[in-house]
Amino acid sequence: MADEFVGRGLPLSAEGLKAATAAVGIGLPELWSVIFVETPGCGFIADRRPTLLFERHHFFRRSGGKGPSDISSSDAGGYASSKGEEYARLQRAIAIDRRAALESTSWGLGQIMGFNAKLAGFADAEAMVKAMVESEDAQLLGMMNFIVSAKLAAPLKDHRWDAFAAGYNGSAYKINDYDGKLARTFAKWSAGPLPDLRVRSAQLALIYLGHKPGPVDGQWGRRTGEAVTAFQKSAGLPETGKLDDATFARLTADAKF
Numbered sequence: 001m002a003d004e005f006v007g008r009g010l011p012l013s014a015e016g017l018k019a020a021t022a023a024v025g026i027g028l029p030e031l032w033s034v035i036f037v038e039t040p041g042c043g044f045i046a047d048r049r050p051t052l053l054f055e056r057h058h059f060f061r062r063s064g065g066k067g068p069s070d071i072s073s074s075d076a077g078g079y080a081s082s083k084g085e086e087y088a089r090l091q092r093a094i095a096i097d098r099r100a101a102l103e104s105t106s107w108g109l110g111q112i113m114g115f116n117a118k119l120a121g122f123a124d125a126e127a128m129v130k131a132m133v134e135s136e137d138a139q140l141l142g143m144m145n146f147i148v149s150a151k152l153a154a155p156l157k158d159h160r161w162d163a164f165a166a167g168y169n170g171s172a173y174k175i176n177d178y179d180g181k182l183a184r185t186f187a188k189w190s191a192g193p194l195p196d197l198r199v200r201s202a203q204l205a206l207i208y209l210g211h212k213p214g215p216v217d218g219q220w221g222r223r224t225g226e227a228v229t230a231f232q233k234s235a236g237l238p239e240t241g242k243l244d245d246a247t248f249a250r251l252t253a254d255a256k257f
Contacts, residue, residue, distance in 0.1 A: 005087070007133030009048035009208065010257055011201040011216075012109075016137030023144040024153045029189040034143070034156070034168070035109050037181045041195070042216035043109040043136040045083045046207050050132050050139065053079065053106045054089045058115070062100035067093060099125065108132045110143025121145035159186065195219065202243055205255035206231060 021031055035041060045051055057076045059067065070078050071093050080086045093101035102125040103114035114125035120142035122128035131138040147153055147168070155163035161182045165173035173179060195218025206213040206227045214223035220243075229241040235250050 005049045005129070005133055006047065008135060008256070009044045009133070009204075010135035010137070011204045012043075012136040012140060012197060014197055016135070016140055017197070019137075020140045020144045023141070024147055024156065026153070026157050028194050029186055030156055030159075031140075032189045032195060033182055033186040034147075035140075036185050036189075036217075037178065038111040039109055040215050041218075042204060043132070043139045044204065047084070048208060049083075049087065050108045050129075051083055051111075052086055052090065052108075053111065054086050054093065054101075055104050055106065055113070056089075058104035058113070059093050059097075059100055062103055062115070063093075063097040067096045072096075102126060102129055108139030108142065109136055110139060110146065112139075112142050112146055116146055119146045119149040121149075159183075161186075193219070198248065199224065199243065201257065202228070202248060202251055205251040205257060208255045209251075 017028070017031070021028060024031075039051055043051055054071070055076065056069075056071050056073045056078050060072045060074055063072060066072060071089050078089075080089055090101055090105055093104065103117075106113050107129060112120050112128070114128065117123070117125045117128040120128060122131065122142065128142060132142065147156060150167050152164050152167045155161075155167065161179040162173075165179040165182060169176075169178040197218065199220050200216055200218035203213045203216040203218070203224055206224075207216065209231065211227040211230050212223065213227035214221060225241045228243055228247060229239050231237075231251060232239045232241070232247055235247075235254070237247055237250060240247075
């Protein structure tokens with residue numbers, strides 16, 4: 001069932017951010033760079049399920065070639081146009097071979113493959129997914145554990161983007177300019193401002209509650225302000241369009257953070 005992948009869906013916390021950077025010995029620009037190259041910046045989609053990507057070529061290998069070609073093929077690709085449809089592909093694969101399906105999917109902020117669960121600090125893919133549905137903190141710590149286990153901390157810290165890309169994204173990283181994207185994203189976050197966790201939490205809460213603040217990027221803009229105003233109106237709060245303490249408290253309470 002789809003709701004098996006719905007947990008608390010908690011946003012990244014200051015404690016989680018601190019633990020992650022300490023685990024690898026990197027700064028925030030490096031950390032945010034990997035996150036934003038791997039995802040639009042958020043570990044969850046609007047229905048509270050983790051963001052994911054089902055990889056049919058991995059499922060083909062791990063299931064022994066079982067299933068139709070759109071979910072099981074020696075060739076990569078066949079991706080859906082939305083994350084909801086990606087979950088539908090995953091569910092079809094689960095009906096054939098659950099273990100292989102979970103292992104053939106990348107999960108959360110760092111898009112860690114299920115077959116890398118042990119490198120990410122989990123017993124198996126089941127345990128990893130169970131943790132990652134609960135919070136972005138768990139997703140991020142798994143990402144950091146993987147980076148350490150795969151000996152990618154030094155390349156990331158030293159900004160050797162090609163070496164990091166080869167280890168994190170695979171030998172074909174040049175096809176998608178993964179190293180170039182990392183370098184450009186790092187330059188952006190180094191110049192600042194970095195994502196604001198309070199704004200980011202509000203954006204995720206707004207999305208869960210059916211509003212449209214734009215991307216969950218921790219950056220305050222027109223769309224976020226308009227979504228805050230819409231929420232204030234629906235909640236009977238003064239329509240200031242500002243993320244004051246009363247609005248933030250109501251948002252996080254309604255989103256059950």
